[in-house]
Amino acid sequence: MVCRTAPTLSRPTGLALLTGLAAVAVGTLFASPALAQGGRESGGFDATLPSIATGAEIRSQADLWVMQVDFKPMRLAALPVTDPETGETARELVWYLVWRATNRPLQSPEKNTARTPQNQLDPPPAEPPFVPEFVLIGEDGSARQYRDVILPGVLPIIEQRELRGAFADVELNTTVSAAGDLPEGVAADAPPGEGAIYGVATWTGVDPATDRFTVLLNGFSNGYRIQTGPDGKPVTERRTGVLKFWRPGDEIDEVETEFRLGVDPRGDEPASAGVPHWEYLPDEVRDGDAEGDLQDAAGEGVRAEAVGGFGEN
Template sequence: MSTELIRVVSIALAFVALGVPSARAQNDPAKANEAAPPADPPKKDDEGAKEVLERPAPIPDFQLPLLRTQPVRRGAPSFNVQMVDASLLPRDKEGIWVLDYAFKPVRLITTEIPGKGRRLVHYMYYRVVNHTGKPQVFVPQFTLVTDTGKRYEDTVIPQAVPIIEAREDPSVPLLGAVNIMGTIPPSTKEGIDDAVYGVAIWEGVDPKADRFNIYVRGLSDGYQLLPTPDGGKPTVRHKTLRIDFVRRGDDRNLSEREIQLLEPPYEWIYW
């Protein structure tokens, strides 16, 4: 969950806990000056020895925004775009959903990062389409893992998003790590896909890495429960897309031309 989303939820919870008056009451002086009703005395249990606390106010519903989509002709060829097969696997549970995903191989750009100066970052340009027939919540997680044993999460770098958008397709609004979280409406038009376009960005990837994998979680609600040897709480593994890359070159002159997809380029796993 992004920092902005956590901040919004925290504020909402704080309002409930503190009993902050509604905006309507704040705008009505007569309402604002009314004395608050006295609190009910604490109740006692049957024995009269312990106080029973009142139930807290319910947490307000928090709904993710509906993501804006762009029409794309279904099946139209796109240069350097890798389509991912969203068909269910034999090991998948019946009834799970999977979003359609397409991406371009990882590329490099140099961008200005506040407090750090100009930095070289890796990014993946992608699109998601919902063919499940129902609105689906999309809260993706992009994790890059190198063969040198290092792990990197999708980074919030808003300065880089418009640069990438201008490079890839200026006509298509691009969503970054913060505003990509939302609800994807179902794509129901004949011959047209309603696609959401996003970008995942990683900063400071080890230049000595010759291979790396990108794990994309959030494209499906599929999961598996793996029992532990000691009989404790089982481990949850989520249906995840793993994309495999190799980088052919040294660690001094990094070039995106050296980054290539392996064959096969991806695999659905539980991770």
């Protein structure tokens, strides 16, 4: 499969919050291009899940890699979706998240390291695969779990809205077309976008009553650890990106400008829980098959306070 990359861009001049979003109500395809793009220099990729790990993680897993993932605000729009079984096309409300992944050298509060095996005499038998996946977990409404769906027919429409100016030649991947060999490493001081893979995760049928939800990013790191489960048996936990969102609106008039990155300030979770971060999660939670509260199943998180969850890494 071919992973499409992007041109080199100039480094953003500062941190930008999630502003300048376009309002798209149900039945409206897109708002004005100027608002849809977001930050001019960053292209709207103003939030970051950084390439970061603790020294203990790096020491325990010599081949550890963690990608930097930049993403635009969560969007929703009424898009033409084709049923693969009937071939019929109908307009559906699609939730989507445009992302950009870069294979950066790991940052550690204890030391810096290259992503090469420490034992040069025994190289890995093959390059590790890059297989991205997104799972959206609703925390209210029907509290359903949704895997991203593959909608190649809507990619040109989303590209026209989201990728303008310096990004006009970039083509978005689905999570299937993005899969392949792990991308080549990119220097930590390289401009944003150099050597990056661009893609979009799309969801349909999301309960309109969902006001609080979590998006899990699988496949952007090979980190794992073995823990002892409640029954005494070993449990494999894998490094997973965690993004939390909330919106103050209702299901009657869904508008994308109501999406907020972080946790609902009216709830009990601290604001720090809403910063994009990494957690070690059991496979059944990552796959969206587990019942119960996500936080109860989550392992010790690797928070992204080093960059505050926004802007440059």
